[in-house]
Amino acid sequence: MALTAFGKAVRKARVDIGQTLLSMAAELDTTASFLSAMETGRKKISAQWVGKIGKFFEEKGHPIADLGQLAAVSNEAVPVDGLPLQQQMLVAGFAKSSFTAEELKQIAQLLEKINKRKKE
Structure with a gap:
């Protein structure tokens, strides 16, 4: 299955810092298949996971710009709850x-x- 915009950004960042899907999953206390499902769009990306993944890369000195927006595009939904x-x-x-x-x-x-x- 093809990568989503979110998946492309996360995979590139992962490769850039020398992390595998398995090593990233271990650090985030989840499975590689779950992370892969978010990258390919088989699973929706919750705000909680955007935060965890964003923090993961920030702590590695490799923040991903616009991660929340990439997740919204990949989810094919832009949350408006809480907006005026x-x-x-x-x-x-x-x-x-x-x-x-x-x-x-x-x-x-x-x-x-x-x-x-x-x-x-």
Whole structure:
């Protein structure tokens, strides 16, 4: 089975730090088959597992950018629970829009710019 976006990022990070699926599973107190199922999309990736996997790579000095977003894409679901109604409406409206590739690129650049300013 093909890797999801989440799976590709996790596998690359694992290889980069010299970890096998089995060694990573042992450190996370789970099975290699469970981790593999998340990488290939056979299992949904919970927020708890995003946190555990994210922490695992951070502790190894190799954080994975946008891990939560990659999990949402791989799960084919973007959680809106806990978001204000305005943000929920924006997510729903965005999901049903028909933007061109160029328009999506511009929106992504705008969001990146806004997020960068917030961190300053």
